[in-house]
Amino acid sequence: MSDSKSEMLSTIRKALSEVPDSESPGDVELKRDYLQKGKLSQSEIVELFAERVGEYKATVQRVKESNLKKVIAESCKRENVTKLVIPEGFDKELLPVDIDPLFDNLGSPLTHLVLDQSDGVITTCAHAVAQTGTIILDAGEGQGRRALTLVPDYHLCIVREDQIVELIPEGFSAVESSVTKEGRPITFISGPSATSDIELSRVEGVHGPRRLEVLIVKD
Amino acid sequence: MNKSKHTPTFEASAKAYLSNTQLRKNIGHATHTIREKRKDAVDEMPDWEKLREAGSQIKTRVMRHLDRYLLQLEESVKKAGGHVHWARDAKEANQIIVDLVKQKQVEEVVKVKSITTDEIKLNKALAKEGIQALETDLAELIVQLAEDEPSHILVPAIHKNRAEIRELFRKKLNQKELSDRPEDLAEAARLYLRKKFLNAKVGISGANFGVAETGTVAVVESEGNGRMCTTLPDTLITVMGIEKIIPTWQDFEVFMQLLPRSSTAERMNPYNSFWTGVTDGDGPQEFHLVLLDNGRTNVLKDEVGRQTLHCIRCSACLNVCPVYERTGGHAYNSVYPGPIGAILTPQLKGIEDDGVASLPYASSLCGACYEVCPVKINIPEVLVHLRGKIVDEKKRNGGIKQKTDLEHIGMKMMARAFQSRSRYERGQKLARTGQKLFTKDGTISKLPGQLSGWTAMRDLKPIPDQTFREWWRKRDE
Numbered sequence: 001m002s003d004s005k006s007e008m009l010s011t012i013r014k015a016l017s018e019v020p021d022s023e024s025p026g027d028v029e030l031k032r033d034y035l036q037k038g039k040l041s042q043s044e045i046v047e048l049f050a051e052r053v054g055e056y057k058a059t060v061q062r063v064k065e066s067n068l069k070k071v072i073a074e075s076c077k078r079e080n081v082t083k084l085v086i087p088e089g090f091d092k093e094l095l096p097v098d099i100d101p102l103f104d105n106l107g108s109p110l111t112h113l114v115l116d117q118s119d120g121v122i123t124t125c126a127h128a129v130a131q132t133g134t135i136i137l138d139a140g141e142g143q144g145r146r147a148l149t150l151v152p153d154y155h156l157c158i159v160r161e162d163q164i165v166e167l168i169p170e171g172f173s174a175v176e177s178s179v180t181k182e183g184r185p186i187t188f189i190s191g192p193s194a195t196s197d198i199e200l201s202r203v204e205g206v207h208g209p210r211r212l213e214v215l216i217v218k219d
Numbered sequence: 220m221n222k223s224k225h226t227p228t229f230e231a232s233a234k235a236y237l238s239n240t241q242l243r244k245n246i247g248h249a250t251h252t253i254r255e256k257r258k259d260a261v262d263e264m265p266d267w268e269k270l271r272e273a274g275s276q277i278k279t280r281v282m283r284h285l286d287r288y289l290l291q292l293e294e295s296v297k298k299a300g301g302h303v304h305w306a307r308d309a310k311e312a313n314q315i316i317v318d319l320v321k322q323k324q325v326e327e328v329v330k331v332k333s334i335t336t337d338e339i340k341l342n343k344a345l346a347k348e349g350i351q352a353l354e355t356d357l358a359e360l361i362v363q364l365a366e367d368e369p370s371h372i373l374v375p376a377i378h379k380n381r382a383e384i385r386e387l388f389r390k391k392l393n394q395k396e397l398s399d400r401p402e403d404l405a406e407a408a409r410l411y412l413r414k415k416f417l418n419a420k421v422g423i424s425g426a427n428f429g430v431a432e433t434g435t436v437a438v439v440e441s442e443g444n445g446r447m448c449t450t451l452p453d454t455l456i457t458v459m460g461i462e463k464i465i466p467t468w469q470d471f472e473v474f475m476q477l478l479p480r481s482s483t484a485e486r487m488n489p490y491n492s493f494w495t496g497v498t499d500g501d502g503p504q505e506f507h508l509v510l511l512d513n514g515r516t517n518v519l520k521d522e523v524g525r526q527t528l529h530c531i532r533c534s535a536c537l538n539v540c541p542v543y544e545r546t547g548g549h550a551y552n553s554v555y556p557g558p559i560g561a562i563l564t565p566q567l568k569g570i571e572d573d574g575v576a577s578l579p580y581a582s583s584l585c586g587a588c589y590e591v592c593p594v595k596i597n598i599p600e601v602l603v604h605l606r607g608k609i610v611d612e613k614k615r616n617g618g619i620k621q622k623t624d625l626e627h628i629g630m631k632m633m634a635r636a637f638q639s640r641s642r643y644e645r646g647q648k649l650a651r652t653g654q655k656l657f658t659k660d661g662t663i664s665k666l667p668g669q670l671s672g673w674t675a676m677r678d679l680k681p682i683p684d685q686t687f688r689e690w691w692r693k694r695d696e
Contacts (some may be wrong), residue, residue, distance in 0.1 A: 180433055207416070
């Protein structure tokens with residue numbers, strides 16, 4: 001054990017001399033009587049999610065599964081996206097025909113420079129939280145590594161209705177095993193990149209994607 | 220630890236800042252805006268008080284068993300492929316980081332806003348070795364370019380308005396045609412930092428939370444600079460105060476509700492990154508976690524002061540504080556300003572320094588800070604406790620000088636007077652005669668000589684011509 005480590009630990013133990021040796025962490029009272037489960041119906045949850053994401057100045061559309069491919073093509077066209085980053089595992093059937101796809105995979109990852117010169121990225125997500133309008137990514141199928149949803153200026157994210165939960169505790173619980181069992185990186189995205197650093201007024205768009213579009217898919 | 224007696228007192232510094240009307244306007248505007256927004260964000264939560272209580276309980280649990288949790292965190296991070304370093308103080312932490320960066324043979328590192336690295340003056344330590352630490356948070360960048368000091372926990376450049384920032388960017392970023400719209404200022408920063416991010420080899424961050432159970436570290440932010448710094452470089456070095464531990468992943472469900480609403484007054488801030496060691500093919504392939512003490516164990520050993528370590532650095536207490544609102548953050552002469560700084564700094568640094576010892580007095584004890592604190596730190600209680608410690612310290616170390624100090628003698632006399640009714644009433648009569656010289660229009664606004672301290676900041680009500688007891692006795696006659 002390093003000197004610093006053993007000294008820090010012994011200083012801490014001395015500082016806590018009043019804590020009885022018999023006490024274990026679980027003995028210290030902790031009541032989780034805050035809301036852990038939501039009460040809304042699935043359709044209300046979807047409604048709330050759409051509303052709250054919209055409040056962050058993201059573009060939100062609700063689409064039918066059968067229409068998804070068409071809407072993706074329209075969005076890419078509207079946003080002038082041709083060079084589109086495609087994460088590993090993303091359903092290629094959904095891609096518009098007239099784009100220039102940039103496929104990223106573990107064997108041959110796209111460089112930072114290529115990501116920077118792309119026009120946007122399309123991904124799925126792991127879960128979403130209605131209460132806060134949050135998208136949760138866990139780097140799984142169709143989401144890709146973290147840099148993909150960070151460097152491009154436009155992020156088109158597909159959220160399926162059954163992936164949306166109501167409350168924050170439900171969101172953390174939904175990805176818990178991805179972290180505890182697989183150690184995956186988790187990213188929460190709530191609206192486009194923003195700053196409140198100038199006079200505490202919110203400005204959308206700094207380093208992350210300045211445009212976030214969310215397609216909520218009904219199956 | 221800093222034992223120099225050179226920090227100016229809060230009172231002295233505050234005086235200078237109070238006369239800066241632009242500063243007062245900037246800070247008044249910003250704190251009032253965020254105060255209102257925070258209230259809305261909190262009011263829509265029916266279980267807010269329960270979340271606060273749970274947050275406080277989790278932190279109490281962590282502090283009482285900090286040694287265990289640190290060891291558990293170390294094990295989890297190592298298991299996930301990261302390295303863990305222990306640093307007793309700033310010097311040791313800086314040395315660890317400097318050595319790591321030098322191994323990578325780079326001259327520049329990108330940094331996410333971290334008050335902990337400000338606390339240990341990491342940028343200076345790196346500069347000494349020829350390594351430039353580039354601040355990437357917009358406000359930190361502003362402060363760095365202006366060669367200024369942060370003045371707020373969340374918004375370090377809160378003391379500057381848009382016009383001042385435009386001037387700075389025009390000069391330092393060579394942006395001649397810049398407007399003062401916040402959008403354009405943010406765009407200028409984006410362009411300036413973009414290339415730096417894409418080519419960075421080493422990133423340095425602080426940590427909002429570290430999870431003992433999983434080894435997960437979290438950075439909470441808005442701009443995306445945090446994601447850039449923690450994702451794009453090959454090597455990531457994170458400095459974390461030992462008090463930032465939470466036991467389990469589940470505990471995020473509490474703190475990630477409390478923090479954004481208290482801090483930026485949003486339901487959720489734009490980006491939260493949670494990483495667990497290293498992930499094959501995704502993000503930095505080398506991760507170092509530096510666990511920092513630097514006075515935190517001093518705080519831990521004080522059973523009243525210990526709750527100060529529960530702080531999650533939201534800055535809600537700054538935004539509601541009537542003192543901070545008027546003086547701004549620089550008056551506190553510490554990287555931790557405002558009410559939380561007034562209790563944290565003296566405990567981290569010790570109260571031997573007169574400037575540091577003046578901080579617990581930078582409060583009217585109104586309690587607004589306690590009311591908004593998301594983890595229920597009873598700041599007024601700790602302030603009063605520290606004031607007591609400071610007086611005791613003076614008594615112990617003051618020697619003969621302290622014994623003959625007029626305030627000390629005055630307090631002794633007061634104590635004697637309050638011990639007996641007859642002495643008290645005699646004292647009252649004496650004062651009633653004595654005060655005649657100084658009473659004007661029913662107030663005493665200027666006392667002479669050594670007593671002037673009492674009236675320097677406030678008016679006194681004179682002792683009335685007749686007390687209630689005197690009136691009562693007369694009435695019976």
